[in-house]
Amino acid sequence: MEVIKGGGNINNKAKKELAEKLFIEDGLTAKDISSMIGISEQTLSRWRKEGNWENKRNEFLAAPHKIKEVLMKELKSIATGEGSTIDADALAKVSKVIESLSSRTSVQVIFSVLKEFDNWMSDQEPKMAIAFLEWHRRFLQHRINQEE
Structure with missing residues (x-):
């Protein structure tokens, strides 16, 4: 600089x-x-x-792109024989938590998908679409309760 x-x-x-x-x-x-x-x-x-x-x-520093950059530097360090500079166990635990959080679909996304499905299903099989509505409502309530 x-x-x-x-x-x-x-x-x-x-x-x-x-x-x-x-x-x-x-x-x-x-x-x-x-x-x-x-x-x-x-x-x-x-x-x-x-x-x-x-x-x-x-x-x-906590942004995914920055974490990836740190991990790539760590990988290079290990690959060149310099050894590890971070706690691998702690990293594995944090990685697992991040993965579980990022793999969880939000209630808003689920609601949008179910709404789109219900609209499509009502054109295909109106009676079946009505039957699904109750199950969709129950599932959404279940997911809301899990987030509380």
Whole structure:
């Protein structure tokens, strides 16, 4: 990354946006960022607090694409014989939880699919469609109860 000497010709808003990106996405330290864009660490600290950058950084690091990037680096490290840098058991547990959460279909999606099915079924077999309605209602109630 190139140093903006003396702050360059960019305004404070642009500096703040750049600093936020460097902190959240690139993981640079406050000291590095402040020297790169020509601001004091105190100004950067104020911007971090005002913009809630810590939470944004944590959310960014927990994003699926970022987790995949970390795992790919870990795989490369293991493949080149450098050894593991993360706890594989903990990773397996977290992965299992993420998989179970992402494989669960939301009640809203189920409702939409059943509604579409009911509309289609009413054109095919109206009496059968009416019979399915009660079962669909019961299933939706079951799933709602599971989420509570």
